[in-house]
Amino acid sequence: MDASASHFDLVVIGSGPGGQKAAIGAAKLGKRVAVVERRDMIGGVCLNTGTIPSKTLREAVLYLTGLTLRDVYGSSYRLKERITVQDLLARLQHVIGREMEVVRNQLARNRVETVVGSARFAGPHEVDILDADGDRVRRLTAEKVVVAVGTRPARPVHIAFDGDRVVDSDGILDMQEVPRTMVVVGAGVIGIEYASIFAALGTRVTVVEARDKILDFCDAEVVEALKFQLRDLSVTFRLGETVESVTADATGTVTTLASGKRIPADTVMYSAGRQGATDGLGLEAAGLAADARGRLVVDKQFRTGVEHVYAVGDVIGFPALAATSQEQGRLAAYHAFGEPVSSVLELQPIGIYTIPEISYCGDTEDELTRAGVPYEVGVARYRELARGQIVGDTYGMLKLLVSTDTRKILGVHVFGTGATELIHIGQAVMTCGGTVDHLVDTVFNYPTLSEAYKVAALDATNKMRDVARFGF
Incomplete structure (x- = not known):
């Protein structure tokens, strides 16, 4: 190792959701931590070009078009007749700027050093920091390394991308x-x-x-x-x-x-598709190799083939979600330094921010059918809920998949307004091993969309009661 280098207990390459949580997790354990990131990419792809920008654009569009209120005020209703790119980017730049400050503050508050530049392995424990011209400006050494570089869009070679059309x-x-x-x-x-x-x-x-x-x-x-x-x-x-x-x-x-x-x-x-952003990392110097799509393979503790090097987030592939990446980063840091940890990562919610949005947790009907698991379906339609009428959502739905043997919730699927928020109620019940009866017996605020859980639970239990009545 280079004796003149700056030494850290952990060096994290990438400041996206996975890298942030890995760095902060290790810092909370009293470790000396550095995060390496390019000057214009604090917060990673998630904050600058991925999750946050696309979701912010979605909210701006929903607000400016008045789309969600057309069921109430008519199909011609619009808050703004002519929506420009400047209208959309104003909100986008505001959110990104604020979030970037949040990330910087969180890292600084936890005494994580932010090192500006591009990272490249110089050895198993050495990471060189390069400037915009590719020249080395500093070398870091580390006991442990977490790779959290994320991905970039894959570009087919037969398509001429021009950045305009x-x-x-x-x-x-x-x-x-x-x-x-x-x-x-x-x-x-x-x-x-x-x-x-x-x-x-x-x-x-x-x-x-x-x-x-x-x-x-x-x-x-x-x-x-x-x-x-x-x-x-x-x-x-x-x-x-x-x-x-x-x-x-x-x-x-x-x-x-x-x-x-x-x-x-x-x-x-x-x-x-997406391509792992590993091609400039000099992986071979650390004894690592990426697959054809630039991704790294890890074990259940997020270790790569080199025991002290961990990888988290999109660069390790499915599910490539910001929320999951955050948990992977926390777990990797704890595993790296021997901190006892538990997680229910297998019951992660999936959120898709379409218009309308989708979210689910657990199994689908097709998966349960292929596995030969008996289940019943309970459905609640937003149009049956007072809150659904108030917010102008008459197409939304919530579906529960319930085991007919144990009465446990096997899957929750939500479509419509607030789906990515509502899913967490079902996730919490599933995580605790709760049954459909838990939802039947729970009092929900009125009027809310959360009532859909009780409506769907009653629908499922009534169906199971009918089956039992006929002795099946």
């Missing part, structure tokens, strides 16, 4: 105007989120997906409800189709599919 999910934030028409290639979480956001703005969106289904890991009934709502916003789906080429000029783009279809549009956004 043909963009990826990062480039969409640099748009100069709201497009009249758009093609979204890829119907994963990011693609469908942006498709719904722009559709709500009035953009005619065409979604192209090579698979026959969208969001095939979600509840099938919920996905069908989402597709219905998106079609109502003039979204067209081209499923089972692949893109052969995209041509662009100053006037627009033409996307040619393998089937021969040609789709003209102002803008094309590619959302064809």
